[in-house]
Amino acid sequence: xxxxxxxxxxxxxxxxxxxxxxxxxxxxxxxxxxxxxxxxxxxxxxxxxxxxxxxxxxxxxxxxxxxxxxxxxxxxxxxxxxxxxxxxxxxxxxxxxxxxxxxxxxxxxxxxxxxxxxxxxxxxxxxxxxxxxxxxxxxxxxxxxxxxxxxxxxxxxxxxxxxxxxxxxxxxxxxxxxxxxxxxxxxxxxxxxxxxxxxxxxxxxxxxxxxxxxxxxxxxxxxxxxxxxxxxxxxxxxxxxxxxxxxxxxxxxxxxxxxxxxxxxxxxxxxxxxxxxxxxxxxxxxxxxxxxxxxxxxxxxxx
Numbered sequence: 001x002x003x004x005x006x007x008x009x010x011x012x013x014x015x016x017x018x019x020x021x022x023x024x025x026x027x028x029x030x031x032x033x034x035x036x037x038x039x040x041x042x043x044x045x046x047x048x049x050x051x052x053x054x055x056x057x058x059x060x061x062x063x064x065x066x067x068x069x070x071x072x073x074x075x076x077x078x079x080x081x082x083x084x085x086x087x088x089x090x091x092x093x094x095x096x097x098x099x100x101x102x103x104x105x106x107x108x109x110x111x112x113x114x115x116x117x118x119x120x121x122x123x124x125x126x127x128x129x130x131x132x133x134x135x136x137x138x139x140x141x142x143x144x145x146x147x148x149x150x151x152x153x154x155x156x157x158x159x160x161x162x163x164x165x166x167x168x169x170x171x172x173x174x175x176x177x178x179x180x181x182x183x184x185x186x187x188x189x190x191x192x193x194x195x196x197x198x199x200x201x202x203x204x205x206x207x208x209x210x211x212x213x214x215x216x217x218x219x220x221x222x223x224x225x226x227x228x229x230x231x232x233x234x235x236x237x238x239x240x241x242x243x244x245x246x247x248x249x250x251x252x253x254x255x256x257x258x259x260x261x262x263x264x265x266x267x268x269x270x271x272x273x274x275x276x277x278x279x280x281x282x283x284x285x286x287x288x289x290x291x292x293x294x295x296x297x298x299x300x301x302x303x
Contacts, residue, residue: 105234120176
């Protein structure tokens with residue numbers, strides 16, 4: 001007795017293509033990348049102009065006198081008096097020494113914060129040890145305590161160590177930040193695969209070798225971001241340096257505060273000194289900005 005083949009096992013021949021039409025190879029993928037239109041470029045240009053205008057106005061105001069700034073309409077182009085105002089600003093306040101002090105202070109704080117926060121972030125993200133969750137909660141909890149509450153005991157400690165009017169009094173209290181630890185922990189927990197750590201341990205690498213050979217290259221974009229934010233924060237800090245330092249050994253912000261004294265403040269000289277104190281920040285931003293873009297592109301290629 002003959003049996004019929006099951007519909008599941010019977011071969012199905014594809015239908016022949018219609019005459020005059022090429023065979024269909026599949027659906028075409030829809031284009032998901034759209035080119036930016038003129039409206040997008042116009043918005044970017046406007047945002048760039050708005051962002052650059054304060055710096056440009058500082059340049060214009062720093063190259064004129066108070067009378068020219070108060071005129072109506074105000075000047076919109078700089079002139080040759082900028083270098084004269086630079087000279088006056090350097091004579092009225094020790095801005096040159098303040099810039100060197102700020103570079104030392106901000107550089108030391110940035111290096112210490114990036115290194116220590118990366119180490120702590122790696123430990124909290126990938127290493128398992130007793131009490132790790134509690135320690136992380138305590139670190140994050142310190143972010144809720146206002147800085148002003150610790151100023152008096154901190155100054156008493158600095159005075160007992162005889163560090164008043166010395167740069168280490170500004171560097172050491174801010175050498176590690178709770179925000180940096182939490183930021184690096186969150187980044188490494190997502191960007192650092194556990195398989196890389198296991199492969200390094202299988203090859204016999206120690207934890208120190210794994211950190212420098214695996215963790216640091218992967219964490220470079222986040223370290224650049226943290227370094228840039230830390231440098232800007234340390235450079236612009238005014239509250240603690242004006243307490244721990246004096247006008248004889250100031251940072252940039254303390255020195256600029258002395259330019260605004262007097263019955264009639266010379267705004268042009270203040271703007272010229274502000275421009276001098278802003279130039280190192282722009283250089284650091286350009287350098288670390290390249291590192292951020294380079295790290296992101298390198299991670300995208302390797303991924």
